[in-house]
């Protein structure tokens with residue numbers, strides 16, 4: 180099965196856990212059963228290698244809580260775990276674009292999927308992920324690759340890109356490139372950040388502009404202020420009544436906890452007591468440090484699907500993220 184194309188010459192790529200080479204002879208290194216076809220490093224790659232690597236070790240916290248820690252995340256609330264198994268039953272092959280720490284791979288594994296799973300990401304921890312959780316599964320292949328490279332071949336029944344498209348410098352172009360990997364009749368499922376209210380958007384861009392220029396360690400120290408501020412607000416335990424819609428400020432009428440009111444409308448300052456200070460800081464680091472982190476309206480993403488020849492068959496939304504599933508027209 181020709182799953183990916185060579186990022187240099189776009190001919191077919193042969194890859195397994197021992198060797199990786201293209202039809203014209205470009206050979207790529209394989210470390211710990213994971214081929215590496217990245218052509219260059221990037222700020223985003225360094226960020227995610229640090230975030231998923233041993234130093235912060237967010238995955239350790241997930242593992243130790245047996246997944247409980249993820250229940251508060253947008254990804255969990257969007258219901259990936261409920262949605263994917265139905266599609267997997269009708270799919271022989273899955274491409275997991277920007278597979279991160281392997282959250283989608285876990286769902287695919289738990290569903291007892293027997294087809295081909297290929298997950299790739301820019302972070303350098305995939306060899307550990309493969310070894311620790313998927314070593315015994317011959318149908319699970321991981322590759323280190325950059326989703327913005329020209330590597331896609333029309334080969335997959337199901338393509339997933341969870342919470343990643345916003346990190347591309349030009350997300351619409353990257354979306355269109357990834358969409359090429361879907362077979363006619365196949366599905367392309369993504370989640371992506373929603374656009375927030377105007378003051379929150381301004382603050383996001385301002386602080387990202389500063390923090391994304393810092394190295395990983397310095398940035399992680401810096402975002403601890405956001406965690407602390409969120410913790411202080413949360414511990415006030417104050418409810419705020421907004422008696423009417425405020426359309427210019429884009430705040431809906433209702434009762435808010437003061438930390439949530441600040442969080443959704445003014446400043447991302449994640450704090451979750453169950454997660455603790457370190458893990459809450461990872462969430463703030465994940466928000467402010469990557470160089471690109473676009474936010475989208477529902478209509479923008481729907482237009483990408485339409486332009487690439489897909490019918491949107493499922494849409495879900497939670498305050499922070501959209502979820503789209505599109506079926507490629509035959």
Ligand SMILES: [Zn+2]
Pocket residue numbers: 185186187188189190201202203204205
């Ligand atoms: Zn080549």
